[in-house]
Amino acid sequence: MTDFKPKARRPRGFVDRRGRTLAREREIVEKVLGVYEAWGFERLETSAFEYADALGKFLPDQDRPNEGVFALTDDDEQWMALRYDLTAPLARFVAENYDALPKPYRRCAAGPVWRNEKPGPGRFREFWQCDADTVGAASPAADAEMIAMACAALEAATGSRNYVVKFSNRKLLDGLLEKVGIPNTDAGQRTRIAVMRALDKYDRLGASGVTALLTGGRKDESGDFTLGAGLGDEQANEIVNFQAWSATSNSSHDTLKQISSVGLGQAGIEAIESLRQILGVCDDLGVSQNVRLDTSVIRGLEYYTGTVFEAQLRVETPAAAMDMLRFGSVGGGGRYDDLVSRFKGTPIPATGFSVGVSRLAAALTAQEDALASDGPVVVLPFDAAGMGDCMQIAAELREAFAKKNIKRGAEVYLGGSGPKAQLKYADKRGAPAAVIVGGDELANNTVSIKNLRLGAELAAKAEDREAWTKARDEVQVTVARSECAARVLAILAGN
CATH class of the missing domain: 3.40.50.800 (Anticodon-binding domain)
Known part of the structure; x- marks a missing residue:
């Protein structure tokens, strides 16, 4: 009998869930999946592990197979990794079963995902997502449907309309970067990725923090330094000012008019036309009051190719809770036309939306805690x-x-x-x-x-x-x- 006593401790970045929190997450999942199914999406479950090459290198700072994900090798010495979202496994499933699936293929799913990233307040290494995706539809109407369905899902999950779904198009950024002298070439790709990662932090860091990441770099509260994209001050200011337009605009249609006047090349023209169609469908579906065109929306995952969207709660989390947890988006998604195509070698357009179940549950619980005890x-x-x-x-x-x-x-x-x-x-x-x-x-x-x-x-x-x-x-x-x-x-x- 050994005298060794292991220390009872949770791994950093992981949480134990019980009672009310667990019940709230289950309730959100079933309500959101109920909306997805009502819109004609079928449920799909894929395994927690995928081959690392099937997941792809789309997370930030992923230079080797096991960076950004939790990975191991199997008996054949092939890298396998826990899925970092539910979309990459869907791409593998569609490619593997392409001939047997209806086109477009509409699927919904819910489950835990894992990311080997630096944890922080409200940021965990394991969390639940609840997704819906349409594979095989290139029309902006498919993106608009995702945005409208996201509104319905959030209303079902929260019991209110205190949310906003912001959206933009990655091609606007492509046009803007061309305009400031960063070409869409292999040589400029590393800089473009660094710019996208910086802009994705706009809500959290503000204009000054993003400007630092676009230029020389930034030191965070813990003292860690992140190397910047290396842009000049003039380039950085033009990009940040463009991203901030939406905050001063009276409506999504006004923002679109401002964007149209900039001159963002062919990529920008395509993006503007797509955004115009999406706004029209949102008007037709009666969700415009909860939808906003916002040029600061980028999304951090690198596989997005066009429209991107992000959902946020409008009701602020109580100040006492905000001292402990700071919540960003509670959902997001976009168009990823290359993710399935890389398996098949032929164009296969796709778009999807994901509710961050764990983060939404935590935000709603924090709001309720300020109002009343919820125990038995x-x-x-x-x-x-x-x-x-x-x-x-x-x-x-x-x-x-x-x-x-x-x-x-x-x-x-x-x-x-x-x-x-x-x-x-x-x-x-x-x-x-x-x-x-x-x-x-x-x-x-x-x-x-x-x-x-x-x-x-x-x-x-x-x-x-x-x-x-x-x-x-x-x-x-x-x-x-x-x-x-x-x-x-x-x-x-x-x-």
Whole structure:
């Protein structure tokens, strides 16, 4: 028997999910997949591992097969890697089964993906995505459909229209880079990629941060230095100013007029016509109020070739939560006409959208945390003789919640600790209320109900002990056992 005791620790960049978080993610997945299926997309599941050459080198700074991804070699010494998204495996599947599939092929999928990148607030190495893709449709109408369906999916997942789907076209950037003297050649490709990666950080770093990445480089908060694209100040300023146009424009149509006046060459002309058609379809489908043409949208993955889009929540995450987590986009996608084609050697257009399930769930949960506790109501047996009564009360509460269609649990404390520890347990569970069953309550056929949510609010406001003692009388009341469910429902309703 060895004396070695391994240290219990999570790998950096990974999270354990439980309870409410897990339930929220599952709910988002099913609601979003329900929208995708209603729009005619069929479900597909692919394996977590793919051959590294099939996934391709589309992540930032990927100079060897296992950089940017988690990889290993199989018995034949071939590199295999955990998928970094759900789109690259789709490209392999379509190429492998091309003759048997309908054209266009419409598929949806959900599952975890893995990226071996530097973790940070709100950025994990494992997270869930929920995708829809159309393979074999070159029309801008297919891109517009993706944007409109993204609106429907986000509305279903969030229960509101507090979101915006921003979109642009990569070919605008191609035309702009040609204009400032960066050719679309093999020699200029490395610079172009560096520019795209810098611009993809515009929302997070702002104009000054992006300008630094376009020129000499930038040192982040941790002290790590990222080498810049090496552009001159004049080139960098022209690119940053172009990206910032959308922020000062009154509408998507106004932004399109501004872009049309710049002169971005043939690539720009093609992009502008595509964007004009997309705006028209969005107008026809009635989603324009939640859609915005934004030239700062780039998307970091290198396989995008045309239209790109990104979804963000409009409601700000509460300030307290923002100190811990900073959320970027909660979804995105675009056109990737070369991803399937590289397997087949023939043009195969494709477009798709992905909801970042883990990030969306975290953002929605953070918003809710500022409003109310979301844990179960906890029934506390201060007297062990009342355990049976506590079980009955919890069952009655669950039944009352179900009748009112309230998504809330009710549980009994089953530990062996005393009253003080039981109340601490209810706090840790995020309970809005605790139902107390002690000796006096058993003798009088009553229960004591403690409004934990109100208690926390009053404790924060009370200026001294006397004020808190006075406020405490509002927090806990004793009622007849028959009135327990009604009183708890009133607390949940904020009464």
